[in-house]
Amino acid sequence: MKTYDGQAKLNLTVNGEVRTVWVAPADTLLWAVRNRLGLTGSKLGCENGDCGACTVHVNGIPIKSCYTLAVDVEGVEITTIEGLSGSPVQEGFRKEYGFQCGFCTSGFIMNGHALLQAEPTADVATRVDWLQSNICRCTGYEGIEKAMDHAQVLINGGGELEE
C-alpha cells in the first residue's frame, strides 16, 4: 500500500490532460479539481456523498468527488463537467429546462451521461436507480426527466422530440 505524508505530488489525468498537483493526503478530488485546477463546475453541496453535486467520472464511472481522495485517483481517467461537451444529456438539460439554479446540474449531467453511456436504453426504473443519488431542489425533477427523455431520443432515435 502506498503511503503519503505532508504534501503529495500527483499526476492526475483530468479531461484528457495530465495535470500535476500538490495535495495533502486528506484532500478530496473535489477540492483538488476546484482549488488546484480551477475546475469549479463540480460543486460542493454536502461533503458527505449525499447530494451528488460533485459528481465526476473516473474511467467513465460516476463517483462523488467530495468523498474520493485525490491520491486514490492517480493514473485513471478523470472527467469533470468541463470535459464534457456535446453530450445529448447536456442538450436535454438545455432544451427541456432540466435546471433552474444550476448548482446541482453538473452532477446530474455527469451522472445522466454516464448512465446513458452504460445503458443507452435505460428504462424508467434504471434511471431512478441511478439518478436518485443526486438531489435537485428547484425543478421537482420534471425538467430532468424530460431532459433524459430528450437525450435518449437523440442517442437512440425512434421518438419524436417535442419542440
Place this chain on the structure above:
Amino acid sequence: MQMSSRRSSLGVSLERKDAPDKTTGRTRYTDDFTVPGMLYAAIVSSKTAHGLISDIDDTAAREMPGVRGVFTGKDFPQLVGLYLGDKPALAVDRVRYFGEPVVAVVADDERTAQAAAARIRVKYEELPIVRSPREGIKSDAPLIHPNMEQYVHIPAILPEPGTNIAHHTRMRKGDPDAAFAAADAVIEGNYKFPPKDHVAMEPRVAVAEIKSDGQVVIRTSTQSPYGARGIMSRTFGIPPGKLTIQTAEIGGGFGGKAGIQLEPLAYLLSKSLGGRPVRVQNTREQDMVGSPGGPGLEATVKLAAKQDGTITAAEVQFFFDSGGYADYAVNVSRAAGYASTGPYNIPNLRTDSYCVYTNHPFATAYRGFGHIEMSYAIERSMEILAEKLDIDAVALRWHNAIQAGDETPSQNVLDGNTGDLRECLDRVARHLGWAQGPIERIDHDRFRTKGISCYWKAPAIPTFTDAGALVSFNEDGSVNLVTGAVEMGQGIYTGLAQIVAERLKMHPDEIHVVQEVMTDRSTHDWTSAASRTLFMVGRAAIAAVDDAVVQIKRVASAPMRAPEEDLEVAEGWVYLRDDPEQALPLSQVVLGYVYPNGNAIGGPIIGHGKYIARHLSDIDPETGKGRPGLEWTLGAIGVEIEVNLRDGSFRVLKGVCSMDVGRVINPALARGQVVGAMAMGIGYTTREAFEFDSNEHVLNNKLRDYKLLRYGEHPEYIVDFVETPQGDGPFGARGLGEQGIIGMPGALSAAFSRATGVQLNALPITPEYVWGGYHTGRDTAWNDALADDTPTDGSRADDAAGKGGQS
C-alpha cells in the same frame, strides 16, 4: 425598412439565457471566486440549545501555524437584525439554539481553519429550554432574550419585553363573537409542525474585504444585495457608498438567502484582520442548523358556518416557532396574520399571530412567507368543516372562494385585478377527476385518495418596495439591461429579456442582461423575493425602454427631418409611422447620429426606469386595518396519492395546480417554478422537518438523514394557468414563484386523512404517522407530542395549547 411578421416575445418558452453556462459548469457562483490573499474562516457551533458560555479555551487553536485569529462574540457585540436587532454575529455570553455560531477561527487555508476550530473547547452552563412556541408564551417560560427592551426595531414590529414574543399581529374585523353565537356549526382544530430548512443546494458563503480607502466589498450568495447593504450600513455605520455587495448567480434561495446572513461575520473578521479578504462558508450542517431555516408552527383555528356552508367567522391563533432569533420570522408571522382567512370571504375575524422565541434553530423567510403555514391550518379546518357539515370539500371551498369586491382580513376590497379562484378550483377538480370520487380502493391494502386546497398570496413587502432598470445600447443596436435582480434559478434574466424585447419589438437574443448585481453600479432593488421580481423589475424595465425610445426618437428626428411624434421604434429601426420605408437602423442612432460630413448629434442613449409599490400602508397594530398586500395570486392545488394502509407507505401520483398568474411571460419557466414549488411542498409535507432530541439538539442536520424528495419520487404534474390580467403588472403578469408550494400541505393532508379516516393535524406525514393514524383511529402525532410537551407543572400541554396563547 422591411416589416417582418415578428412573433411576440411573450407567452413563448424561450431557452434560458443561462442554459449554455449552467449545462457546462461555467456559471460562477460565489464560492467559485477566489480573492488574492484570501483567508478562510471556520466556525465553532453551539453544542447546546440554551446555555451561558462559561469558558472558551482557544489556546491550542491559537498556537497552530497558519492561524491568523480566533474571535468570539465578545469581540463583536453589535446586534444585527432585519426588523429587530437581536442577533450578534457570534453568540455573546449565551447561546440560544443548537448550532449557533460561537467562535470563528481565521487561517491561511480552509484545512488549517477547520483543524484549529476542532481544537477549541467551549463550556456551557445549561439553561432551561423553551421547546415550542406554546411553551414559550407561558408566563413562567424561561426568557430567551432577557434584554429585549434594549433592542432596536422598526416601528411596525412590536416585541414584548419580559416575554418570548418577538411580534404579535392582531387582525380584527366585524363581530366574530356574534357570528359564532349565531352559527349553525362551529369547528375547532389544533395543528402543528416543527421548524425545517430550505436546503438550497448552494451552502451560504460570503467573502468580505476592506480596501485601503475604507471601501468594504462583500461578495456573497444573497437574494438581497441592497437589503444586506442597508442593514450593514445602519448596523456598523458604514456609509452605503463605501459598501459594495456583489452577487453573481446563486445556487437556490427559497427565502433562506434573503435578509442578512454571513455578511456581518465576514465583514467583522476582515475588519479585525486589517481588511484582508476573509471567506466565511457554511458547511452543509452549519447551513442547515446554524443559519436560519423555515419556522415551525402551532395553530388553533375556529370556524363558524351556516348550514349551507357559508363561513361567517374565523378565530385564528398562530404561534410561529421563530427559534433563538427573530430575523424574518417576525414579518412571516405578520404576513400569515393578514392572510389568515385563506382565500375565503370571511366577514368576521379575530386573528392573533405570534412570533415566539424558542430554543430551536432560528427562522427566516421560506418560500410562501407565512402563507404556507397559514394555508395549512386553514385548509385543515376547511376539511374538518366540510366533514362536519357533510358538504363536498370542493363545493365548500367554491362557495366561500374570495372574489373581486370581497374584503381581505386587512379590510381592503379586492379590485378587478383579482384572479379567478373559482375557475382555478374548477380546473383542478376537473384534472383530478374529483367528480369520480375522492377514494378508490385498489386492493385489500391499497387505496387511492385525492385532496384539494386553495391558496392565496400577496408579497409581504415594505410599503416602499422598489425596483430600477437601466437600458443602454451597443454599436449594433442591441440592448444591455442592468437591474438589481438576483438570478437564483427562477429565470429572471430570461423573463426580463422577453419583456424588454416585447416593448422594443426586438428579438430577445438582442437583449443582453447583466447577470451580476453590484450595489454600486446596478439599480436599487428591494430584494429578489416575495414573487415580486418579474412584476416590479419588469415594470422598471418597461419604463426604461420607454425612456430610451423617447430619446431615440429625439435624436432621429433631426436627420429624418420629422417630428418625434411621427416616429416609431421597432425591430431595430426607427421609422416614419406612415411611411416605414423612411427609416434609420438603431445602430446609427443609439450611440449618436453621425452626418455624412462627420458632424454628430445625440450620444449614447441610456434609458432609466423605476417602480415603487403603489398604495401600500402599514397595518394598524390593534385591528390589522391597512393595505399590506400589493397583488394577490390565487390558485388551487390537487393531489392524488396511493397509500398502503398495511404499512403506511405511499406515493404521490398526481400533483395538479391551477393558478391565476395574470399573464404568462414564459410558459416553460412559469411551469418550472410551479412544478418545483409543488415538489418542495410534497417534501415539506411528507418528510422535511428537524428532529430534536430531549435537549432540543437537532438530530438530522445533514442530508444523509434530513430526507428530501429525490428523482423518481415526483408525481405526474399538471399545471394549468388562468390569465386574468393584473392591470398594473408588466403586460398583465403577477407573481408566481412561491405559490405552488402553498396549498400542498393542505391538499396532501386532506388526501392522507381521507385514506386513514382520521384527520391528521400535524406534519410531516410520514408512513409511520399514516400507519399509526389508521391502526389506532386517532391522530397519533398529536398525542405522541403531548408526552414531549408535558410541562413541568404537570398540566396537560393540550390544555395550554387551547388557552395559553390568547391575550
